[in-house]
Amino acid sequence: MSITLIRDARVLTQDAAGTEYACASILVDGQRIAALGPGVDHPAPDRVIDARGMLAMPGLINGHFHSPGNLMCGALTDMPLELFMLFEVPPGGEGRVDARLAYVQTLLGALEMLKGGVTAVHDDPYHNPAPEPEVVSAIMRAYADAGLRATVSINHPNRAEPDKYPYLAGLLPPATIAAMRATRLWSAAEITDLYRWFHATWHGAADGRLRVAVSNSAPQRVSDDYFGALSDFSRSHDLPFDIHMLETRLQRVYGQEVLGRSLIQDVRARGFLDERMLVIHAIWVDQDDIDALGEAGCTVAHNPVCNLKIGSGVMPFRRLVRRGVPIALGTDERNTDDSVNLWGAMKMAGLIHKIAERDDRDWPSAAEVLGCATRGGARGMRLAGQIGELSVGAQADLILVDLDTLPFTPLNDLKRQLVFCETGASVRLTMVAGEVVVENGRVLTVDEAALKAEARELALEHADALAATTSAARTLEPHYRAMLERAARVDVGMERRAGPMFP
Numbered sequence: 027m028s029i030t031l032i033r034d035a036r037v038l039t040q041d042a043a044g045t046e047y048a049c050a051s052i053l054v055d056g057q058r059i060a061a062l063g064p065g066v067d068h069p070a071p072d073r074v075i076d077a078r079g080m081l082a083m084p085g086l087i088n089g090h091f092h093s094p095g096n097l098m099c100g101a102l103t104d105m106p107l108e109l110f111m112l113f114e115v116p117p118g119g120e121g122r123v124d125a126r127l128a129y130v131q132t133l134l135g136a137l138e139m140l141k142g143g144v145t146a147v148h149d150d151p152y153h154n155p156a157p158e159p160e161v162v163s164a165i166m167r168a169y170a171d172a173g174l175r176a177t178v179s180i181n182h183p184n185r186a187e188p189d190k191y192p193y194l195a196g197l198l199p200p201a202t203i204a205a206m207r208a209t210r211l212w213s214a215a216e217i218t219d220l221y222r223w224f225h226a227t228w229h230g231a232a233d234g235r236l237r238v239a240v241s242n243s244a245p246q247r248v249s250d251d252y253f254g255a256l257s258d259f260s261r262s263h264d265l266p267f268d269i270h271m272l273e274t275r276l277q278r279v280y281g282q283e284v285l286g287r288s289l290i291q292d293v294r295a296r297g298f299l300d301e302r303m304l305v306i307h308a309i310w311v312d313q314d315d316i317d318a319l320g321e322a323g324c325t326v327a328h329n330p331v332c333n334l335k336i337g338s339g340v341m342p343f344r345r346l347v348r349r350g351v352p353i354a355l356g357t358d359e360r361n362t363d364d365s366v367n368l369w370g371a372m373k374m375a376g377l378i379h380k381i382a383e384r385d386d387r388d389w390p391s392a393a394e395v396l397g398c399a400t401r402g403g404a405r406g407m408r409l410a411g412q413i414g415e416l417s418v419g420a421q422a423d424l425i426l427v428d429l430d431t432l433p434f435t436p437l438n439d440l441k442r443q444l445v446f447c448e449t450g451a452s453v454r455l456t457m458v459a460g461e462v463v464v465e466n467g468r469v470l471t472v473d474e475a476a477l478k479a480e481a482r483e484l485a486l487e488h489a490d491a492l493a494a495t496t497s498a499a500r501t502l503e504p505h506y507r508a509m510l511e512r513a514a515r516v517d518v519g520m521e522r523r524a525g526p527m528f529p
């Protein structure tokens with residue numbers, strides 16, 4: 027076990043009491059913080075890091091992410107989710123990814139996160155046409171090699187495409203519906219077997235840095251028994267349960283028209299809503315939904331850049347906070363953000379709610395936004411108290427931010443400048459589980475130049491698969507547009523997007 031002494035930093039602990047120090051030292055023993063405060067010292071540390079002029083704070087936590095989008099930054103036209111997904115997870119299963127590609131693209135995203143001061147990610151990788159153990163393992167190996175902390179699920183829905191949406195079955199040509207219905211759907215037993223293997227193989231790997239989460243993608247995308255099996259697995263192993271709910275207006279319409287109640291009320295009535303759930307997006311929620319989330323103890327993952335990029339709308343931040351719902355902050359995927367820069371997500375979270383809340387006292391403060399990017403993310407990963415804060419006994423997942431940079435000159439208000447001025451460029455050191463992974467802009471775990479070269483090469487090789495995806499998507503697009511048009515005429519009794527502002 028090596029001992030590192032980080033000496034004389036300004037410290038923002040993000041602990042429950044909000045403790046800050048103008049000058050303090052942090053003693054890291056192995057993976058954990060052994061001591062913290064002014065006057066902390068050690069007679070013979072293995073390494074001393076002089077942190078004068080630096081801010082030590084918890085590493086940021088990317089609270090929601092899909093690594094399979096990692097090669098697609100800037101690749102897709104901005105469109106609403108229901109069209110967008112045709113180009114990224116086409117229902118025909120085009121665009122299969124092999125283990126090497128999965129490894130390289132996961133590593134690429136991990137590097138961008140580590141360099142930007144992200145020390146943990148909650149990844150929900152989707153698998154098209156179906157999950158393969160070698161690909162799942164390649165993703166985990168990438169996180170193990172990168173040195174990033176990761177909680178990872180397997181996102182693989184099992185309902186036929188026309189059943190996931192309102193109206194679609196009546197809009198698609200019969201031959202297309204028949205082809206979609208011919209797709210092999212996984213059974214509850216199959217997904218449970220895969221999760222059993224995944225949990226036994228990877229949960230707690232890399233000295234505990236890697237953990238398993240359960241995902242059902244979204245309630246309307248899975249059958250009842252499948253949902254039940256996934257929920258049981260999450261409960262019996264106490265794992266986070268990733269679920270996208272009410273991201274888009276169309277999903278609100280689905281609940282109203284198909285279920286006769288909102289998706290969240292439906293999940294609650296079926297007994298699945300619980301404190302392990304990471305409810306992703308929660309935009310088109312009403313007060314009853316928010317009350318249900320609060321009562322069940324769910325965490326919500328807020329992805330403001332993604333929500334704006336694909337026009338989903340604005341999550342009711344203040345109403346959720348008022349009901350006591352913890353909020354994690356995520357970038358979502360690298361084709362809907364189009365980065366994995368949590369500083370950008372923080373700034374957007376600090377800005378977007380101003381077009382939604384009339385009363386400025388309801389706007390999120392910089393301190394709240396920082397809380398979402400640290401403690402909130404930890405809560406979503408079921409690691410509260412262990413990461414997302416600097417405290418004795420917590421994991422040594424921390425970053426050093428250079429305060430001698432333009433974003434902090436002059437230093438007027440630390441938290442506001444972290445949220446609104448910093449871009450990640452001032453991060454000088456990233457430590458995960460006591461290991462220095464990035465120092466002075468250089469990643470120590472991976473050969474970045476070789477990785478980028480291979481990523482470019484694999485992206486070229488994968489171009490044909492992407493072209494097949496695009497052409498399949500173009501064929502389906504008019505029918506999905508017709509579905510959106512029809513749903514647009516349904517009154518859902520709420521608005522989550524700014525209306526026309528200009529005459």
Ligand SMILES: [Zn+2]
Pocket residue numbers: 090091092150270306358359
């Ligand atoms: Zn997502």
